[in-house]
Amino acid sequence: MSRDSSTSYPLATAQGSAPIPERMAAVVQERYGDGLASVLALGDAPVPMPGRGEVLVRVDAAGVDRGVWHLATGKPYAIRLASGFSRPRSTVPGLDLAGTVAAVGEGVDGLAVGEAVFGTGVGTYAEYALAKAGMVARRPAHIDVAAAAALPVSGCTARQAVVDHARVASGERILVIGASGGVGSYAVQLAAAAGAVVTGVASGAKRDFVLGLGARAVIDYRREGIDSLGAGYDVVLDLAGNRPLAILRGVLAPRGRLVIVGGEQGGPLTGGLDRQLRAQLLAPFVGQRLGGMFGRTARADLEALAAAVGRGSLRPAVTQTYPLARAGAALDDLAAGRVSGKAVILVREG
Ligand SMILES: NC(=O)c1ccc[n+]([C@@H]2O[C@H](COP(=O)([O-])OP(=O)(O)OC[C@H]3O[C@@H](n4cnc5c(N)ncnc54)[C@H](OP(=O)(O)O)[C@@H]3O)[C@@H](O)[C@H]2O)c1
Incomplete structure (x- = not known):
């Protein structure tokens, strides 16, 4: 079927299927x-x-x-x-x-x-x-x-961040900033299912929600800094707050990986995209792996997410x-x- 003007609804698209209205x-x-x-x-x-x-x-x-x-x-x-x-x-x-x-x-x-x-x-x-x-x-x-x-959008983005970009491994310590949100709720579960020890950053009111996703600890960003439970994380997944690179790098292990996905409060023009750019420019000169990413919906990721739901490791x-x-x-x-x-x-x- 094409968009040609001779084709219009209502039409039945397969034997027995309901006609599609105009x-x-x-x-x-x-x-x-x-x-x-x-x-x-x-x-x-x-x-x-x-x-x-x-x-x-x-x-x-x-x-x-x-x-x-x-x-x-x-x-x-x-x-x-x-x-x-x-x-x-x-x-x-x-x-x-x-x-x-x-x-x-x-x-x-x-x-x-x-x-x-x-x-x-x-x-x-x-x-x-x-x-x-x-x-x-x-x-x-x-x-x-x-x-x-x-x-789709949140799950694929979380999967690409945790699996493809951060390559989170069993036993690693990961800090998920924005753990109570759409992307964060999947990222916490995917990292925990990979065997990582997850610390979530969220508002205090959502502490129990984040613990229920599989985080071991929660930092209330309204009362505490992201370093309040120490530093040396193998992975920092940055989804919220638009913190400066220096603060994010400060909680990262010397050879840790930073993945910047997004964050509101980033200014009216670019919304904070400049942080991703600066991380990539700085990356060749430091031991830490710094980078940003854009999520995209892909069938392979959707199928992997559905399989994880089927196994009971993702909800x-x-x-x-x-x-x-x-x-x-x-x-x-x-x-x-x-x-x-x-x-x-x-x-x-x-
Ligand atoms: N790169 C991509 O392709 C891509 C794809 C999807 C999303 N994103 C971006 O990623 C970001 C997160 O998306 P989302 O769908 O997860 O958003 P969301 O559902 O609105 O969740 C954002 C979470 O961040 C938390 N938060 C707010 N301010 C914070 C701060 N100062 N420090 C730490 N946490 C804070 C909030 O926690 P409380 O509610 O507990 O306060 C909220 O749960 C957004 O900026 C979005 O545009 C990018």
């Missing part, structure tokens, strides 16, 4: 703004057609994460180079999804209409959304739709769910620190 309920956004509860509204939008290499997914649940918040607020401003300068280019927000393949574009192998999938797409705060075939995987029956929708920490109409409130709650772990939008409930 329009769908969707969260729509006409402008950037901070209080997203008043910027995002429940409305309707045309159901998109899958192009080459894409699938159309009938969305059951959609994940809430910082990336969606950045795209919806247009902050830091550097993000507008991709998302639209004065107003969002994509009027339907949302990245993570779990649902069922409703239609398959040309050149897609290995995915069929009716299969349960999860992954990352575009405009997922809607009844239907497009995704690149390589960014979705089959959803095994042991993972429910809310848990599956909570996995998507979904603590809050919202109906589609409250997507803006969900993103506001995330930005205000009112979410532990992951929040999910149940698209077809409420």
Whole structure:
């Protein structure tokens, strides 16, 4: 199926499958703004057609994460180079999804209409959304739709940070800064499952939550410095707080590894991306391994995460769910620190 104008919904995409409507309920956004509860509204939008290499997914649940918040607020401003300068280019927000393949574009192998999938797409705060075939995987029956929708961006980023970049090994000591958040909740579990001794940095109110993920100790960043339980960590995973490189290096072992993933409060223009750049510039001159990374959703990571859930070594920490109409409130709650772990939008409930 292509985007050619002679093809339009409603159409049945496989024998016996439900016809796809021309329009769908969707969260729509006409402008950037901070209080997203008043910027995002429940409305309707045309159901998109899958192009080459894409699938159309009938969305059951959609994940809430910082990336969606950045795209919806247009902050830091550097993000507008991709998302639209004065107003969002994509009027339907949302990245993570779990649902069922409703239609398959040309050149897609290995995915069929009716299969349960999860992954990352575009405009997922809607009844239907497009995704690149390589960014979705089959959803095994042991993972429910809310848990599956909570996995893609945060889970893939955590896995790439802990496994690919930091290469955390059994017995190593790792400090996870931002342990109570979306990425952190997976990173703590993945590092603990690898046999590492995990110290989490989070607000005191979320101490028990982080210990429940498998951390041995928690540092309350509102009351203590990240060196309050000593230094010499083999790995520091930096997800929050935008601390200067000198402070991060100060708690790292002489040959330790620093992986910078992100952090809010990094300034309105670049959001703190300069720290990643400076770490890479400094790296050749010091014994510590310093670097940053950008996460991306890939089918291999989704499958590895699903397998870990199946083995019982990983559990998507979904603590809050919202109906589609409250997507803006969900993103506001995330930005205000009112979410532990992951929040999910149940698209077809409420
Ligand atoms: N590079 C990439 O590709 C990529 C991918 C995903 C995310 N990210 C970035 O990574 C960062 C984390 O993402 P996320 O989804 O995990 O965000 P999140 O769910 O909002 O979690 C952030 C966590 O950081 C904690 N925190 C806030 N201020 C802190 C401070 N000063 N010191 C230590 N911890 C602090 C918060 O703890 P409390 O709530 O307990 O206060 C919160 O749990 C974000 O900046 C995001 O944009 C980057």
